[in-house]
Amino acid sequence: MTATPLSPRALMSLLANGVKAMDVLETALDLGLLDALERGPVRLGQLSVRFDLRPDRLYKLLDCLESLGFVHRDERTDDINDAEYRAVPGLQDAAVAVVGPDAIERDRDKYPWRHLHGRLADTLRGRLSITEDDFAWPPKTAAQIAGFEQSMAAGLGPIIEAFRTHAPRLWPDRHRLLDVGGGDGTLATHLLTDTPGLTIDVYNLPAVQPLVDETRARSGHGPRLGFVGGDFLTEPLPTGYDAMAFVRVLHDWPAGTAHRLIEQAYHALPARGRLLICEEFRTSERLAMQFFWSYFLIGVDSCASRLREITFYTSALRRAGFHEIEVLPGPFELISARKP
Numbered sequence: 412m413t414a415t416p417l418s419p420r421a422l423m424s425l426l427a428n429g430v431k432a433m434d435v436l437e438t439a440l441d442l443g444l445l446d447a448l449e450r451g452p453v454r455l456g457q458l459s460v461r462f463d464l465r466p467d468r469l470y471k472l473l474d475c476l477e478s479l480g481f482v483h484r485d486e487r488t489d490d491i492n493d494a495e496y497r498a499v500p501g502l503q504d505a506a507v508a509v510v511g512p513d514a515i516e517r518d519r520d521k522y523p524w525r526h527l528h529g530r531l532a533d534t535l536r537g538r539l540s541i542t543e544d545d546f547a548w549p550p551k552t553a554a555q556i557a558g559f560e561q562s563m564a565a566g567l568g569p570i571i572e573a574f575r576t577h578a579p580r581l582w583p584d585r586h587r588l589l590d591v592g593g594g595d596g597t598l599a600t601h602l603l604t605d606t607p608g609l610t611i612d613v614y615n616l617p618a619v620q621p622l623v624d625e626t627r628a629r630s631g632h633g634p635r636l637g638f639v640g641g642d643f644l645t646e647p648l649p650t651g652y653d654a655m656a657f658v659r660v661l662h663d664w665p666a667g668t669a670h671r672l673i674e675q676a677y678h679a680l681p682a683r684g685r686l687l688i689c690e691e692f693r694t695s696e697r698l699a700m701q702f703f704w705s706y707f708l709i710g711v712d713s714c715a716s717r718l719r720e721i722t723f724y725t726s727a728l729r730r731a732g733f734h735e736i737e738v739l740p741g742p743f744e745l746i747s748a749r750k751p
C-alpha cells in the first residue's frame with residue numbers, strides 16, 4: 412500500500428490532536444510496540460498476547476498510529492486478531508529522536524517560545540519580540556552560549572556521519588582545518604578521532620573559548636584542537652589552513668552575508684585549499700524538522716534562519732571563484748569546493 416499525502420483538512424485534525432498523538436507515540440515506544448511493529452508484519456492477536464494488552468483497545472491505538480501514517484494494516488477477516496500490521500521502516504529510531512530521553516524536541520522546549528504563543532499577530536507586526544535576555548543571536552551571556560552550543564552538539568549525529576563517510580578523500584595525510592562557527596568543538600573532536608593527521612582550530616566568538624577549552628580537556632586531543640577567537644562579521648577569516656568548513660553557519664545569515672563569508676573564505680585559503688559547507692539544505696522533510704526554529708525565530712530578527720537549497724551554495728561558490736564543486740551524499744549533504 413502506498414501512502415497518499417494527507418489533505419490539509421486531515422492534517423489539521425491530526426495537529427489539533429497533537430498532544431494525544433504524542434501520547435500514543437510515547438506509549439507505543441515505551442511498551443516496545445514500535446519495535447515489534449517494525450520487525451513485522453505481526454498480527455494484532457500476537458501483539459495483544461505478547462504485551463498483555465486488550466485486543467479491542469489495541470486496535471484503536473493502532474488506528475491512531477495508522478492515521479499518522481506510521482503503520483500499514485492488512486485486515487483480511489472480520490476478526491481483529493487476524494489484522495496484520497507493519498510499521499514504516501525507521502519508525503522506532505524516529506520516535507527515539509523525537510520523544511526519547513535525549514530527544515532534540517525536549518531540548519528545544521527549554522527555549523522561551525511560550526512568549527510568542529497566542530501573540531503571533533503582535534509579533535508579526537513588530538510589537539512583540541523575544542528579548543535579548545531570553546535569547547540573543549548570537550548568544551551573549553555565558554548561560555545562553557552554553558545552552559545554545561549544547562543544543563547544537565545534540566544535533567550533530569548526521570553531520571558527523573556525513574564527514575566520517577567522506578573523511579578519506581577530504582583529509583590527506585597532514586591537514587589543517589578551520590571550523591568556522593565551530594560551536595563548542597564537538598564536531599572537531601569526532602573528526603580528530605577519525606583522522607590522525609588532522610589538526611583543527613575552531614573559529615568562534617571569543618566568549619565561546621571556555622566551552623572549546625572544556626571540550627579539549629574532555630576529549631584528550633590536546634593541541635590538535637585549537638581555538639581562534641574572532642567575529643566573522645567584522646574581521647577577515649584567519650589564514651594558514653588547508654581547508655575551512657561552515658557547518659550550519661551560513662543559514663543563520665541573510666544572502667548578502669552568506670556570499671560575503673564564502674568570499675572571505677576564498678581569500679583566506681591557499682591555492683588548492685578546500686571549502687566545505689554542510690547545512691540542512693532545504694527539503695520539505697528538513698523544513699518540517701526545522702519547524703521549532705522557524706516558529707521561535709519569528710520573534711528574533713537578528714537570526715535570518717534561511718534553509719536554502721543546495722543550488723544557492725553551489726552558485727555562490729562558483730561566483731566566489733571556487734571550482735571542483737561537488738555535492739557529497741550523506742544524511743546531510745556535504746558541499747566540497749576548491750580554490751584553483
Ligand SMILES: C[S@@+](CC[C@H](N)C(=O)[O-])C[C@H]1O[C@@H](n2cnc3c(N)ncnc32)[C@H](O)[C@@H]1O
Binds near residue numbers: 593594614641644658
Ligand atoms: C548554528 S551554530 C552551529 C555550530 C556548529 N557549527 C554546529 O553545527 O554544531 C552557529 C555558530 O556560529 C557562531 N557564530 C555566530 N556568529 C558568529 C560570528 N559573528 N563570528 C564567529 N562565529 C559566530 C556561533 O557562536 C555558533 O557556534
